[in-house]
Amino acid sequence: MPAEGDVMATTPDEMKSSSPKKGEDILYDPWCDPKNPRVINFQDVSAAAFKIKAGIMNTPCTRSHMSSITDIEIYFKKEFNQYTGSFKERGARYTLLMLTDEQKKNGVIAASAGNHALALSYHGQDLGIPVTVVMPLVAPIMKVQACRQYGANIVVKGNDIGECREIALKMAKDQGLLYINGYDHPHILAGQGTMGLEIVEQVKDIDAVVIPVGGGGLIAGVALAVKALYPHIKVIGVESERCASFSEAMKAGQPVYVKAESTLADGLAVPKVGVNAFATAANLVDKVVTVREEWIAIAILRLVECEKAVVEGAGATALAAILAGELPELKGKRIVIPLCGGNIDTTVLGRCLERGLAADGRLVKFTVTVSDRPGGIAELTRLLANLGVSIKDMMHERAWIKSDIFSVEVKVIAETRDYEHAKVLKGALESHYTKLRFVNPDQIHSDDC
Known part of the structure; x- marks a missing residue:
């Protein structure tokens, strides 16, 4: 074996002989040995x-x-x-195809909360190879159910992938399964x-x-x-x-x-x-x-x-x-x-889209204090309409404001065309109202909105 830190190229036949041996450390994955990393060609x-x-x-x-x-x-x-x-399907299918007949019969195991689990489960079912996946407690229910539909044995246990890996390696040793690292095998x-x-x-x-x-x-x-x-x-x-x-x-x-x-x-x-x-x-x-x-x-x-x-x-x-x-x-x-x-x-997609719109300056949030007398809020909405700004949400606050009792604090989430449009909106509001607060998310623009 090469010295620590050296790399070696390993033939498929040599790889097949590297399955875990009885008595080895249960946390040791022989396919991913830090002392002897394998370089593919x-x-x-x-x-x-x-x-x-x-x-x-x-x-x-x-x-x-x-x-x-x-x-x-x-x-x-x-x-x-x-x-x-x-x-992930590419590596999963090739790894399953390269198993020995005995390994194909015994099956494989992995620790994953996402795409590796799905790929291994699907191709295991297609190739007739038993697949077990240890998924963390926080794994999305949708992905857990999808893996089960592909016929995999799903074990939901462990707080994170690190704990799942320990559980999977122990099960691999106890049940004679091959552990497949989703990004390093x-x-x-x-x-x-x-x-x-x-x-x-x-x-x-x-x-x-x-x-x-x-x-x-x-x-x-x-x-x-x-x-x-x-x-x-x-x-x-x-x-x-x-x-x-x-x-x-x-x-x-x-x-x-x-x-x-x-x-x-x-x-x-x-x-x-x-x-x-x-x-x-x-x-x-x-x-x-x-x-x-x-x-x-x-x-x-x-x-x-x-x-x-x-x-x-x-x-x-x-x-x-x-x-x-x-x-x-x-x-x-x-x-x-x-x-x-x-x-x-x-x-999550919905949250990502909203966060993207906010970072892009196309979804803005601001708080403005207006007169609570008839027409006060109407004046604000008229201003937004004249600017071509679309109101997505609006909320009034009266009890916890520090200004006079004839004022109301209005929180608005609005949609603008782009960042420049948002800047125009802010300028117009500043010229009409003295108490204004824009909520700036993580911007992708160099200056504040």
């Missing part, structure tokens, strides 16, 4: 592409309507069109890399691919496939600033733990990137940037409005970096962005 990706083509959709990669407004020729790889709604990486092969076949003369990064499995596989065929193509990773684990790993030269905060891109909230993923991707990734939460919300909003595509926060993060101006060097270039997944809860 182009042949692994090519083999995966051949094996999974009968069960995975070759998703479209089309030119974006946003190309003209960004001065970047953008192509979207629409992975949300996969049957379970994400790219070598076959998972190879399977995700098949997207890269499709991208370079579908779009000619690519200058860069911009990829969302969580555990690192997708960027590792795609970077390997793309760079092997076209070394000049830039590979750029994008993370939420609330969980920049890959950026920190690049600085440290190895995977390191970072605190994962709540983020719209919950699928990318992996506090420590995979050891195999990092070993494979570290020398292939040209740049990694982070984006703010409000830009992720804006990206979700733009995709709905311009592309008619419902995409989850993690899938929209790469576009967020473009919209935020984090990659100015791509102006005038031809790039590909994978829209990785569309599994966003409807309630």
